Amino acid sequence: MNLKLPSLTRRDFLAKSTLGAGLALAAPSILRAKEAGAPADDIRVGFIGCGKQHEVLFNAMVNIPGIRYVAACDIMKARVGRTASAIKSRFDYMPNRYLDAEEMLEKEELDAVFVATPDFWHAPHTIMALEAGCDVYCEKMMSNTIEGARSMVAAMDRTGKLCQIGHQRRSNPRYLYTLNELIRKEKLCGQIINVNGQWNRALSSSQDIVSKPSILPDAETLRKAGFNAGADHELTLEELRHRFLNWRFYTSLSGGPISDLGAHQIDIFNWYLGATPKSVMASGGRSYFKDREHFDNVMCIFDYDTPEGNARAFYQVLTTTSSGGGYYESFMGTEGTIDISEREAYTKIFKESGAENAKWDNLVRRGLLKKGAAGQAAGGADAIASYESAPPDEYALPGGLSKAPHQPHIENFLDTIRGKATLTCDARHALESEAPIYWVNPAANSNEIIHFTEEHLHT
């Protein structure tokens, strides 16, 4: 099948679109049928944003059958070209390429759009695509502002289209199994009283992103795309390009590390505890990257009333130290602790010494758990018996995920479009979970506990 590259310039397109729109309205619906060569039930997909996160999504999609990659859009030409090459190389056809999302949505007949743009573009692009009649998969964090996130929920309701938010752990079999079977059904942890989560990232992974200037968009394009938002002076080309590549550092463009890295994990706190927090206290600082607008390190504590009782959840995001176990969410209960992570290597389960051995042995026998190492007392002359708790035995999940971590979430989205499933993280549920995160930076800025009300958290 030959997909023609858009040969019209933006100016040509605008000049001819009035006539085109008239023809399209008058044309029989058969003219809008799927292109020849694509199976009738293929989902016709367009990409808005072709950067790093788009690559993660695309690599997770390539093994899913029934997708036709129709179009890709990014304000950076080289990225669109790279995406087109990846599609051509893998599927032997070229998608149409665009530098303008609005133009892509106007010209293409798409079933679904994947939005992987900077956070401050999530809401405009998602709403634009929903209103164009597309189902949308949008990366988390929903928006850089809670108002933006709420507008996405409203657009989803208004249009009746699907809007899946990229909290991919919600569709991950390991996470689903752990919640449904181990925590809820088998009560493996007993009463969960404390939760601890972290994403510790090395200094070397937190440096400014750089790129060849020759492939970056020009100043006019970047201004038009809003990368000068919140600036207190006329930005130079160099400053604009820094914002384009490093939008995560700027308060007008993103929520910073707590939203960028923390959103996935704080979402798990709320999902697993089956509750939204009552309050948040937080501390953050520009302790190393002093010229960045966002805090480089943030710690926060959420207070919950769960069906089982009061619980606290501590979360830290570090961009200056990687040691301390990487990234995971730890659910600590009276009988056991589950450290779960998207990385299997960071996932561990511990049995408290007082927990019933027969129950855990039975779970191993049935195949629900794998037995690991027995707890070893540290020993040594400095051990004071009265201070020590008996060491917990180690266990593991019985299996893992044999796909890319994002694949099940995308499959869930596509299956829902086909009417075979229900979204695991639609915009409303995502916002219920994300809403408290929007208040971490304000709590850290004010050094005050924020007690959540309906006004803070409503969706």
Place this chain on the structure above:
Amino acid sequence: MASQKNSANDLGLTLGSLLLRIWLGMRAIQTGIEKFAGTHDSSKDVIIDGAPNAYGLTNTVTGKVYALDNYHGVPAPLYEKFSTEPLIPSWGLNLYDTVLGPALIILGFTVLLGIATRISLFAMGLLYTSLTFGLILIKQDAGIAWLGVHIIMVVIALGLAKYDRISVTKKW
């Protein structure tokens, strides 16, 4: 008597030359072949209560496979770094990425079999020099030193080439 002694010395140098060609050839061929290496995962469902679990949990066994589709001339992390280097044009990087693996395999075989041994060794030396240039740009000193050892071995092989008796072609 003197002739016998020279012949004995030549035999040592001939074997030394052959050994060096075998090493350099094998090194280049296998390095080129490894650029087609990838992994293949086979997984089976986790059994819970005697039946496959409903969540899709699997146990995975990872094996190594070779395929044309796996080909990456320049490993992805290095490619990323080179793509930001102003002295490496993107077309040059793409070209290099395409030819590096086949070039290593072809030169490996020509050196191993002794086809135009001197020219092949010289070309191999140039190839290692080009790799060194890239590593200088991204400050990979250990890799530069390692390639320097390769260059010394190529130079020794060139010096010993005149003692080659076991080769497909004697010229060049």
